[in-house]
Amino acid sequence: xxxxxxxxxxxxxxxxxxxxxxxASGFTFSNYWMSWVRQAPGKGLExxxxxxxxxNEKNYVDSVRGRFTISRDNAESSLCLQMNTLRAxxxxxxxxxxxxxxxxGTLVTVSS
Amino acid sequence: DIQMTQSxxxxxxxxxxxxxxxCRASQGIRNDLEWFQxxxxxxxxxxxxxxxxxxxxxxSRFSGSGxxxxxxxxxxxxxxxxxxxxxxxxxxxYPWTFGQGTKVEIK
Numbered sequence: 441x442x443x444x445x446x447x448x449x450x451x452x453x454x455x456x457x458x459x460x461x462x463x464a465s466g467f468t469f470s471n472y473w474m475s476w477v478r479q480a481p482g483k484g485l486e487x488x489x490x491x492x493x494x495x496n497e498k499n500y501v502d503s504v505r506g507r508f509t510i511s512r513d514n515a516e517s518s519l520c521l522q523m524n525t526l527r528a529x530x531x532x533x534x535x536x537x538x539x540x541x542x543x544x545g546t547l548v549t550v551s552s
Numbered sequence: 553d554i555q556m557t558q559s560x561x562x563x564x565x566x567x568x569x570x571x572x573x574x575c576r577a578s579q580g581i582r583n584d585l586e587w588f589q590x591x592x593x594x595x596x597x598x599x600x601x602x603x604x605x606x607x608x609x610x611x612s613r614f615s616g617s618g619x620x621x622x623x624x625x626x627x628x629x630x631x632x633x634x635x636x637x638x639x640x641x642x643x644x645x646y647p648w649t650f651g652q653g654t655k656v657e658i659k
Contacts, residue, residue: 502647
């Protein structure tokens with residue numbers, strides 16, 4: 441059974457940092473590109489970033505480029521999103537996505 | 553950026569109805585399109601990939617079609633568990649972009 445389990449969300453002040461993690465199981469993690477997708481409260485879905493199978497290519501939506509960094513560890517079947525200089529508009533549920541599956545999401549709230 | 557325009561934004565339908573949702577891309581995306589279903593408080597679930605390929609385990613009443621700029625998701629006979637919000641996603645070029653969603657409600 442494929443499982444994607446996110447962790448690391450929480451309440452952070454504007455300008456702060458947070459690191460999200462995603463533990464993958466049930467499929468060959470290193471064979472798939474992986475993505476982060478977010479959903480602000482009551483809003484639609486927004487693709488945030490993705491990373492190639494070997495980690496050598498990364499892509500970002502403009503609104504997070506330079507502030508967020510996606511990374512992966514194929515040996516550990518894990519995906520991360522380092523989020524710096526957080527803004528109120530980054531408040532959302534963040535989903536780990538890959539191999540056609542989604543995690544349950546982790547809520548990030550940016551507020552003073 | 554490629555804009556994905558979904559229509560309608562919402563619809564009311566009855567169990568057994570045939571439902572069609574359309575997604576239009578602002579430029580050609582070949583068949584690089586996926587459809588997702590999301591129920592309240594839950595993560596999205598992929599229904600269709602490559603515009604028309606049914607995800608394993610998804611009921612055959614769901615189907616997708618289209619290529620280029622116009623795509624459709626059809627539910628041939630709406631079931632109670634299908635009331636949800638549906639999204640399309642283009643992954644032809646960066647940034648990947650979603651449609652704004654179509655909420656399917658009970659009439």
